[in-house]
Amino acid sequence: MxxxxxxxxxxxxxxxxxxxxxxxxxxxxxxxxxxxxxxxxxxxxxxxxxxxxxxxxxxxxxxxxxKELLFAIVSPMITKFAVPFFAQHFVKQVFDREVSGYEELLRNLIHNRFEFVKENVTLLKIVLQEVAFHEELQERYKSIFRENVLESFEETVKHFQEKGQIKDYPVHSVIRLTISTIIGFLVTRFIIMPDYDWDDEKEIDRTIDFIMNGLEK
Structure with missing residues (x-):
């Protein structure tokens, strides 16, 4: 693009x-x-x-x-892209699908985010650069996540913990470990080292394996 x-x-x-x-x-x-x-x-x-x-x-x-010029660029992405995407597509495609285990959920989650980042690298690069310095951006993204994603994520983690598939860590610790690993992979792949000769499918497999090795009982 x-x-x-x-x-x-x-x-x-x-x-x-x-x-x-x-x-x-x-x-x-x-x-x-x-x-x-x-x-x-x-x-x-x-x-x-x-x-x-x-x-x-x-x-x-x-x-x-x-700053007003920056927000003229970033705000439409947040209000018109991120909110509908999270609310209508992300949760439906990732958390509302019936999966056999947390590993399958991770695969759906990473593929879903991979394609989104791939299509929006330039804008996301701006957001990542600036979100740490603008409290308004931080609050907007926090509210999007809390209102549209967090509850489904919590329920999913609890479900697989009850089935004995992942460790009994605090739910928010599981979410933190999952999100930080996936975001680290995506930021490295598309922003820090975009020109490296990545084998994307193998890297996705390795990321999933890394998370599951830490969480499996």
Whole structure:
């Protein structure tokens, strides 16, 4: 997916699509590219303006601050992409499917997240870079997870613990160990070492094996 495709997707998902001018589209596209390349803090509005082919003052006519420009990019992803994805697809495809064990659940979970990250690398790179520095982003993602995913995850872990398939660790410890391992795999694969000669299926198998070796009774 090209950066231009990403910006078009964001615009289609956003509530201001019909009100955006061609210059606003150019600014958003340039900002996506530069925030992904250099990070928010290292990117100046003058650099964004230069890449967008507009005067720097044009940016401030549409966005009062650089932070407002960042949120114009990230907020549509959170509100229009992440929420529906988690609520309608993620839980249905992963937690609402009947599986034989926690290992099968992990496989469904990793494949599901793998494809999502693969299609949204540029935007997720921006989010990962900035979420630690913007409390508003942290709170939004926390609320999405708590409202749409956490309860199903807790019930699933308890179910497999009751069946004797995984250790009697505290439920939230199992969730933490699972999520941190999977996120570590995906971030390494697509952001830290994207050009490494990965065998994706074997890496998924190894990730599952690593988690199950720690959790199996």
């Amino acid at each position: 090209s950066d231009n495709d990403i910006v078009n997707d964001l615009l289609q998902a956003g509530e201001l699509e019909d009100q955006l001018t061609p210059k606003q589209r150019q600014i958003l596209q340039a900002a996506v590219e530069m925030f992904a390349e250099k990070g928010y803090a290292s990117t100046s509005t003058s650099e964004i303006a230069k890449r967008a082919g507009v005067a720097e003052g044009t940016i401030f006519r549409h966005y009062k601050t650089k």
